[in-house]
Amino acid sequence: MSQDLFQAPDYYQLDELLSEEHILVRDAAREWVKREVSPIIEDAAQQAKFPTSIISGLAEIGAFGPYIPEEYGGAGLDQISYGLIMQEIERGDSGVRSTASVQSSLVMYPIWKYGNEEQKQKYLPKLASGEYLGCFGLTEPDHGSNPGGMVTNIKDMGDHYLLNGAKMWISNAPFADIAVVWAKNEEGRIKGLIVERGMEGFTTPETHNKWSLRASATGELIFDNVKIPKENILPNKDGLGAPLGCLDSARYGIAWGAIGAAMDCYDTALRYAKERIQFDKPIAATQLQQKKLAEMITEITKAQLLTWRLGTLRNDGKATSAQISMAKRNNVEMALTIAREARQVLGAMGITGEYSIMRHMMNLESVITYEGTHDIHLLITGLDITGLPAFK
Ligand SMILES: Cc1cc2nc3c(=O)[nH]c(=O)nc-3n(C[C@H](O)[C@H](O)[C@H](O)COP(=O)(O)OP(=O)(O)OC[C@H]3O[C@@H](n4cnc5c(N)ncnc54)[C@H](O)[C@@H]3O)c2cc1C
Numbered sequence: 001m002s003q004d005l006f007q008a009p010d011y012y013q014l015d016e017l018l019s020e021e022h023i024l025v026r027d028a029a030r031e032w033v034k035r036e037v038s039p040i041i042e043d044a045a046q047q048a049k050f051p052t053s054i055i056s057g058l059a060e061i062g063a064f065g066p067y068i069p070e071e072y073g074g075a076g077l078d079q080i081s082y083g084l085i086m087q088e089i090e091r092g093d094s095g096v097r098s099t100a101s102v103q104s105s106l107v108m109y110p111i112w113k114y115g116n117e118e119q120k121q122k123y124l125p126k127l128a129s130g131e132y133l134g135c136f137g138l139t140e141p142d143h144g145s146n147p148g149g150m151v152t153n154i155k156d157m158g159d160h161y162l163l164n165g166a167k168m169w170i171s172n173a174p175f176a177d178i179a180v181v182w183a184k185n186e187e188g189r190i191k192g193l194i195v196e197r198g199m200e201g202f203t204t205p206e207t208h209n210k211w212s213l214r215a216s217a218t219g220e221l222i223f224d225n226v227k228i229p230k231e232n233i234l235p236n237k238d239g240l241g242a243p244l245g246c247l248d249s250a251r252y253g254i255a256w257g258a259i260g261a262a263m264d265c266y267d268t269a270l271r272y273a274k275e276r277i278q279f280d281k282p283i284a285a286t287q288l289q290q291k292k293l294a295e296m297i298t299e300i301t302k303a304q305l306l307t308w309r310l311g312t313l314r315n316d317g318k319a320t321s322a323q324i325s326m327a328k329r330n331n332v333e334m335a336l337t338i339a340r341e342a343r344q345v346l347g348a349m350g351i352t353g354e355y356s357i358m359r360h361m362m363n364l365e366s367v368i369t370y371e372g373t374h375d376i377h378l379l380i381t382g383l384d385i386t387g388l389p390a391f392k
Contacts, residue, residue: 002354004038006030006091006267011301017308018080025081029061029088037092042353044215045093048208050175051215054096059130063089063100065108072112072120073128079314083256083307090257091264093356094363095216097257102171103127105250107134107180110192114234114242119194123178135176137167137195137221138243144169145376146392148240152183154191154228161233163195163226169370173219174206180234181221182243192234192242201226212366214359248321251371252314255307255327258367259300261360262335266296268355269342276347283345292341299338303331322384329377336364 008030015023036057044051058064066082068074075081082104090097108127111119126132143149152165163183173179179195195202201224206217237245270293273284283289310327313319339361343350350357368374379391 004034005271006034006038006264008091008263009266009297009300011297012305014301014304014308018084021077022080022084025062025077026084026088029063029085030091032057032061033088033092037089037096041093041096041215042356042359045095045359046214046353048210048214050095050099050217052175055130055133058089058096058100058103059128061085064103064130065112065124065128066104068104068108068112068124068128073125074108074112075128078311079252080308080311082253083311086253086257087260087263089260091260093215093359094257094261094367095213097253097260098171098213098216098367099133101250101253101257102136103134105253106136106246107178109249110136110180110234110242110246111194113245114192114237116235118231119234123194132177133172133175135170135172135179135221136243136246137170137173137179137181139167139169141166141168145373147182147243148190150182150184150190152181152223154183154185154193156186157227160230161193161228163193163223163228165223167221169207170204170219170221171213171216171370173204173221174217176204179204179221180246181223189238190240190242191238193228194232194234195221195223195226195228196232199226199228210366212362214362244321247371248319248324251324251328252310252319254367254371255303255310255324255331258328258331258335258364259303259307261364261367262296262300262303262331262338265335265339265342265357265360266293266300268357269293269296269345272346272349272355289345292345296338296341299334303327303334306330320384322380325372325377325380328371329374329381332364332368333374336361336368339364 062075065074066077070076111123138147154161154163181195203222204219206219273289274282276283343357383389
């Protein structure tokens with residue numbers, strides 16, 4: 001890949017809305033991405049290999065549990081700092097951001113919010129330091145948008161539970177040390193449980209041949225009469241609301257992350273358009289390319305404002321799930337549209353690994369589907385404003 005010359009756009013001087021701490025945290029993440037992610041990410045994606053070399057760095061910049069209290073090894077930051085870290089990481093690659101999102105919002109968050117003190121002490125510091133990597137098993141082969149229909153189940157055997165079923169499309173599955181898994185008990189109630197690698201009957205085959213998120217490992221979780229100790233059940237919340245609470249936190253991070261991918265595509269296209277000469281002038285001097293670039297910066301700026309406001313609402317504990325859905329949906333579509341337009345600005349060069357745009361574009365095809373599809377988030381907004389569910 002060409003040298004990373006990224007310069008972040010801030011068209012509405014939004015840095016003025018950030019605290020000194022926000023800027024410090026963001027700049028540390030930005031520098032780390034330039035130093036450690038940009039030089040290796042294209043190769044990792046081409047080879048479809050998760051770059052394990054970045055795990056310790058993700059821990060150091062606070063990407064594993066940014067808002068988890070320091071007593072459990074987290075960074076103890078607010079929601080804006082969390083968002084900014086996700087933005088910077090996804091500026092590098094959505095797959096790397098996915099690893100951080102899963103670890104923080106889908107593994108550490110449920111243990112922190114729904115776990116008991118022993119579970120928090122046992123797992124959170126190791127997850128925060130990157131000694132353990134986790135994954136989150138909600139989606140099943142026959143239950144994607146409708147996770148409430150899940151068939152993975154636990155049976156109470158007296159001194160332990162017996163877990164059976166399968167999860168699919170699970171980020172980090174092939175190498176995760178632990179999995180936070182959602183399964184129905186005999187009463188049909190959804191419970192969260194911690195499954196550890198090495199438990200008999202638990203396997204995690206990798207999903208191959210993805211054209212998207214190639215630097216992030218995806219796999220299945222298969223449970224064949226796995227004995228789960230009773231102390232591995234998350235005791236403090238059950239029902240579908242428990243996994244959905246985790247998804248709120250992850251979707252919020254995605255809303256910020258998508259801005260990072262969009263900023264990278266815009267910045268690359270702007271620089272290229274000013275340098276690329278056709279018909280004796282830079283293509284940036286043509287009205288058609290200016291239209292593309294002007295629309296990109298407009299959409300990025302709108303997304304930045306939407307997301308910053310959502311962060312302040314989350315800091316005050318006032319953001320609703322529907323508000324988070326709106327931001328996730330808007331920003332991912334915005335980023336994907338910008339990636340597609342930016343790709344065209346680069347002409348043939350845009351399809352090569354010399355530039356990050358095509359990788360972002362392919363990655364965003366997953367991001368627009370996972371953590372609730374583009375359609376489902378629209379239907380959540382529809383439900384919120386009409387009070388009438390159109391999807392169930
Ligand atoms: C790379 C990757 C990583 C992932 N990581 C994880 C992970 O770590 N953990 C995890 O649990 N899951 C993960 N997922 C799964 C992801 O969350 C699901 O793919 C997603 O929820 C959609 O489910 P589905 O693919 O089964 O699609 P479906 O639910 O089958 O949907 C197919 C299409 O139908 C539409 N549709 C569905 N229902 C309705 C309706 N009622 N009205 C209108 N349209 C509808 C959808 O919008 C979509 O367009 C990952 C997926 C990918 C691609």
